[in-house]
Amino acid sequence: MNTDAWMPGGVALDRPSAARIYDYALGGYHNFEIDRLMAEKLFALYPDARLAAQACRAFLRRVVNFLATQGIDQFLDIGSGIPTVGNVHEVAQNANPAARVVYMDIDPVAVAHSKAILKDNPNATAIRGDVRQPEQILNHVEVRSLLDFSKPMAVLLLTMLHFVTDDDQAIGTVRTLRHALVPGSYIAISHGTYDNAPSEVIKQVEEIGKGTPTPPKYRSQAQIRELFEELEVVEPGLVYLSLWRPEGPDDVFLDWPERSLTWGGVGRKV
Ligand SMILES: C[S@@+](CC[C@H](N)C(=O)[O-])C[C@H]1O[C@@H](n2cnc3c(N)ncnc32)[C@H](O)[C@@H]1O
Numbered sequence: 190m191n192t193d194a195w196m197p198g199g200v201a202l203d204r205p206s207a208a209r210i211y212d213y214a215l216g217g218y219h220n221f222e223i224d225r226l227m228a229e230k231l232f233a234l235y236p237d238a239r240l241a242a243q244a245c246r247a248f249l250r251r252v253v254n255f256l257a258t259q260g261i262d263q264f265l266d267i268g269s270g271i272p273t274v275g276n277v278h279e280v281a282q283n284a285n286p287a288a289r290v291v292y293m294d295i296d297p298v299a300v301a302h303s304k305a306i307l308k309d310n311p312n313a314t315a316i317r318g319d320v321r322q323p324e325q326i327l328n329h330v331e332v333r334s335l336l337d338f339s340k341p342m343a344v345l346l347l348t349m350l351h352f353v354t355d356d357d358q359a360i361g362t363v364r365t366l367r368h369a370l371v372p373g374s375y376i377a378i379s380h381g382t383y384d385n386a387p388s389e390v391i392k393q394v395e396e397i398g399k400g401t402p403t404p405p406k407y408r409s410q411a412q413i414r415e416l417f418e419e420l421e422v423v424e425p426g427l428v429y430l431s432l433w434r435p436e437g438p439d440d441v442f443l444d445w446p447e448r449s450l451t452w453g454g455v456g457r458k459v
Contacts, residue, residue: 202221202223203223204223204402205223205224205226205227205228205400205401205402206224206296206298206402207296207352207401207403208270208271208294208296208298208299209221209224209271209296209298209299210224210227210228210231210401211242211270211271211348212224212270212271212273213225213228214228214231214232214238214239214242215239215242215243215246215273216273217271217273219271219298219302220271227400227401230397230400231397234393234394234396234397235390235393235394235397237390237448237450240441240442240448240449241442241448241449241450241451243441244430244431244441244442244449244451245347245348245379245430245449245451246273246275247430247431247440247441248347248379248430248431248433248451248453249275249277249280249345249347249379250275250280251433251434251435251436252345252347252377252433252453252455253277253280253281253284253343253345254280254284255423255434255455256281256343256375256377256455257280257281257284257285257288258284259375260341261341261342261343261374261375262281262285262287262288262289263288263289263290263335263336263337263340263341263342263343264277264278264281264288264289264290264291264342264343264344264345265290265291265293265326265332265336265342265343265344265345266290266291266292266293266345266347267293267294267318267320267326267344267345267346267349267366268293268294268295268320268346268347268348268349268350268352269292269293269294269299269303269315269345270294270296270299271296271298271299271302271303272292272302272303272306277290277292277345278290278292278307278310278312278313282310282312282313287312288312289312289313289335289336290312290313290314290335291313291314291315291316291331291332291335291336292307292313292314292315292316293315293316293317293318293320293326293332294315294317294318295317295318295319295320297317299315300315300316300317303315312335313335314331314335316329316331316332320346320349320350320352320353320362321353321358321362323362323365323366324365326366327365327366327369338369338370338371339371340371341370341371341372341373341374341375342370342374342375343374343375343376343377344366344370344374344375344376344377345377346363346366346376346377346378346379347377347378347379347453348379348380348381348451350362350363350378350380350416351380351381351405351406351407351408352403352405352406353406354404354405354406356408356412359416360415360416360418363376363378363416363417363418364418367418367419367420367458370458371458372458372459373457373458374457374458375423375455375456375457375458376417376420376455376456376458377453377454377455377456378413378416378417378453378454378455378456379430379451379452379453379454380407380408380413380416380451380452380453381405381407381408381450381451382407382408382409382410382413382450382451382452383407383409383450384409384410384447384452385447386447386450390450394407394450407450410427410452413427413452413454414427417454417456419458420456420457420458420459421456421457421458421459422454422455422456422457423454423455423456423457426454427452427453427454428446428452428453428454429442429446429447429449429451429452429453430442430446430449430451430452430453431443431446431449432446433453433454433455
């Protein structure tokens, strides 16, 4: 395939990227041989990986649909990854064509591809940044020009805060973001966990993490709850992804929710 449209110069192709591995797991095309090899190693070690990625993506869709019904029309999606089918702007603008979305990721390939697919969409853009520097995100000129901080908005931190391995930094990051929002805004978080995971699975997933440049730190439900400080957690609370407002019997892992290894919830600033 022609990669010119989405592959920026200077991208290291000798190291796998979490964003591109996730894209491959979801059936996307924005990945390289090095990512596919790592992903296949991952699937062999941890056969649930593809379904877990699908569960994360389905949670994103249900959360954005819910937020749209609450009147939210601006979204800051941090750690957004590489756009695959069912992106935030597609779901949000389907509900409200005027909805505005800023995507942000640390991975240059994710940002380049996001920019390419959004070039004709005046209400959505993508920037590069590091969630560990939340002030830089909040003061970014494109964030400020597209999003109105005097009105409610949603910040999405989906399947990404486990890459912030320092606990205080993770809590402090969410706190800084929360302070920038007006009441009526929302913060959605999904986060990897080993709660209730068989020890064999823990070993498998840890092994995979060691092989990546950014090994994640999975946290317990109690630790993840701390990220929601001062937020009113909406029903059904912080639950395994498939239990968050499921849509039907075909939802991934509905019959065995802990298999997603991910807790998710939505908090409202009051
Ligand atoms: C598993 S993907 C999640 C994608 C999307 N949020 C979703 O739920 O479908 C995790 C993303 O977090 C990004 N990421 C990791 N560390 C980051 C950081 N410090 N700042 C911003 N993004 C980061 C990765 O590049 C990757 O695209």
